[in-house]
Amino acid sequence: MQNNSTDPVRILLPAGGNTVKAEALTKQFNTTLVTEHDEAGGLYLCAGADGLSLTDGSLSLTVDFDQERKRLSPGNLQREMLVKACRIKGRERPLVVDATAGLGEDSILLAAAGFSVRLYEYNPVIAALLRDGLERAAKNPALAETVARMDLHEADSVAALPALPQPPDVVLLDPMFPQRQKSALVKKKFQLLQRLEQPCENGAELFAAAVEANPKKIVVKRPVKGEALTEHKPDYSLTGKAIRYDCYVFAH
Numbered sequence: 001m002q003n004n005s006t007d008p009v010r011i012l013l014p015a016g017g018n019t020v021k022a023e024a025l026t027k028q029f030n031t032t033l034v035t036e037h038d039e040a041g042g043l044y045l046c047a048g049a050d051g052l053s054l055t056d057g058s059l060s061l062t063v064d065f066d067q068e069r070k071r072l073s074p075g076n077l078q079r080e081m082l083v084k085a086c087r088i089k090g091r092e093r094p095l096v097v098d099a100t101a102g103l104g105e106d107s108i109l110l111a112a113a114g115f116s117v118r119l120y121e122y123n124p125v126i127a128a129l130l131r132d133g134l135e136r137a138a139k140n141p142a143l144a145e146t147v148a149r150m151d152l153h154e155a156d157s158v159a160a161l162p163a164l165p166q167p168p169d170v171v172l173l174d175p176m177f178p179q180r181q182k183s184a185l186v187k188k189k190f191q192l193l194q195r196l197e198q199p200c201e202n203g204a205e206l207f208a209a210a211v212e213a214n215p216k217k218i219v220v221k222r223p224v225k226g227e228a229l230t231e232h233k234p235d236y237s238l239t240g241k242a243i244r245y246d247c248y249v250f251a252h
């Protein structure tokens, strides 16, 4: 499995934290378990009593889908460009493969809108944060039904897409674009993620793997003025203030 981590991560077990999770992660990542962070700004996965977080001692990032509930309300979902971009006529519960799952924000939106979502994330630290967020959401009565439609796989989608058990309706691609790296508007929490992720350099390979999955549609998230992911021209695009969805439709 490809691992594009750029910074090594240690496991932090704070007072009252989750010892079982901390020990399992220490083994999984073959790294050191500590009980407090140093002053040098190293990266830690912190197994707290309330869930897993990524921290450098000053910034902290947790996958908390409960905070997304306003975005997941039925009224808002109908307005979301992502939901419109992924819709397939005549399909009640379309299957989307989110090939670049990240923190699952796009996936949960689609799951709340009624899609079944198969998620792929190859970075083990991001996958651990996402898995922990999904596990907590599964115990939350307001989110359990939605996350039951989400199926996370820690794997490289370039290898996984051509070998899916069934052709999906939609493949969603949101590889990290270089502009985000430099943007002054980058949210603080994403500063931590950028220590783990590198901007995507294999867009063409990712797109080719998505085509091999034989979907009805490929939806690619781009910055509004960014270039298309590949030389292929999208069939149409949905354009918002900052984001554009390039849609490629395949006749079956």
Ligand SMILES: C[S@@+](CC[C@H](N)C(=O)[O-])C[C@H]1O[C@@H](n2cnc3c(N)ncnc32)[C@H](O)[C@@H]1O
Residues within 6 Å of the ligand: 099, 100, 101, 102, 103, 104, 105, 106, 107, 120, 121, 122, 123, 126, 155, 156, 157, 158, 174, 175, 176, 177, 197, 206
């Ligand atoms: C910009 S983020 C996606 C954010 C996501 N759409 C969300 O809503 O949270 C891109 C993510 O895709 C992952 N990724 C990139 N290429 C991948 C691949 N070939 N297979 C699996 N994950 C990949 C990166 O590790 C990163 O977490």
